[in-house]
Amino acid sequence: MDGRVLGLSGVTVRRGDALLLDGVDWSVLEGERWVVLGPNGAGKTTLLSVAFSQLYPTSGEVEILGEHLGRVDVFELRPLIGYAGAAIANRVEQGTPVLDLVLSAAYGYLGRFREEYGVPDLGRARALLGHWGVGDLADREFHTLSEGERKRVLIARALMSDPELLLLDEPAAGLDLGGREDLLRRLGALARNEAAPALVVVSHHVEEIPAGFTHGLLLRGGGVVAAGPLDEVMTADNLSETFGLPLKVERDGDRWNARAV
Numbered sequence: 237m238d239g240r241v242l243g244l245s246g247v248t249v250r251r252g253d254a255l256l257l258d259g260v261d262w263s264v265l266e267g268e269r270w271v272v273l274g275p276n277g278a279g280k281t282t283l284l285s286v287a288f289s290q291l292y293p294t295s296g297e298v299e300i301l302g303e304h305l306g307r308v309d310v311f312e313l314r315p316l317i318g319y320a321g322a323a324i325a326n327r328v329e330q331g332t333p334v335l336d337l338v339l340s341a342a343y344g345y346l347g348r349f350r351e352e353y354g355v356p357d358l359g360r361a362r363a364l365l366g367h368w369g370v371g372d373l374a375d376r377e378f379h380t381l382s383e384g385e386r387k388r389v390l391i392a393r394a395l396m397s398d399p400e401l402l403l404l405d406e407p408a409a410g411l412d413l414g415g416r417e418d419l420l421r422r423l424g425a426l427a428r429n430e431a432a433p434a435l436v437v438v439s440h441h442v443e444e445i446p447a448g449f450t451h452g453l454l455l456r457g458g459g460v461v462a463a464g465p466l467d468e469v470m471t472a473d474n475l476s477e478t479f480g481l482p483l484k485v486e487r488d489g490d491r492w493n494a495r496a497v
């Protein structure tokens with residue numbers, strides 16, 4: 237695998253006349269922690285769907301964990317990739333208990349208790365929920381949880397199969413200030429854990445980049461504006477081009493903020 241967890245080369249996704257991704261080149265190496273930033277409609281979710289082996293590009297090459305998309309059984313590949321986002325949350329059946337949702341991830345499906353789980357699985361699921369601060373919600377129905385609680389449950393679920401690549405689509409969206417800061421603190425701790433998988437987090441806001449993140453990919457109109465180490469990528473010029481307005485960008489310790497000028 238050469239230390240490369242994800243490799244996209246000339247990846248283009250078309251739907252009718254729409255160009256969702258436009259010749260994207262991108263590599264993620266073991267140990268890297270990436271944020272993907274861009275405005276609404278930039279192609280971030282589309283990019284994550286490709287990285288999760290859920291969407292095949294119209295053209296270009298995709299290598300995930302050393303396997304080439306199109307030449308690998310994606311049902312064997314997907315348990316090695318953790319994914320959390322609205323695409324999962326929206327598909328959870330009404331009445332699904334939190335613990336079942338987390339457990340089912342280890343078997344590559346979504347939802348209800350369908351088979352006998354081993355004691356180690358149960359222990360791991362409860363431990364992950366506890367680690368993400370939602371251990372007391374294990375027996376609640378997923379759809380009765382608050383937005384912040386759901387986000388944390390979905391991250392625990394994404395980690396259940398001990399993935400080598402973790403993809404989080406807008407984990408902080410919809411959270412209040414306290415919920416956002418709590419989640420960013422937990423993601424920061426994950427980022428600093430050397431045993432953690434390679435991380436890719438999608439966001440609209442530079443304020444949501446957790447401490448400890450190393451790289452950034454800026455997307456606009458399906459194309460890459462800039463990609464590389466955060467210090468090189470997070471310039472006012474790059475972010476202004478990405479979001480289509482003049483921005484001032486500041487780094488405050490391990491965190492970033494941006495505002496219009």
Ligand SMILES: Nc1ncnc2c1ncn2[C@@H]1O[C@H](COP(=O)(O)OP(=O)(O)OP(=O)(O)O)[C@@H](O)[C@H]1O
Nearest residue numbers: 251254255256274275276277278279280281282283
């Ligand atoms: N099936 C489709 N047919 C046509 N256009 C599509 C289709 N799916 C997505 N798009 C368009 O592709 C673009 C990229 O969508 P995508 O969801 O990847 O963007 P995004 O960066 O995640 O946006 P947001 O931040 O709003 O979630 C959008 O303009 C969207 O309307």
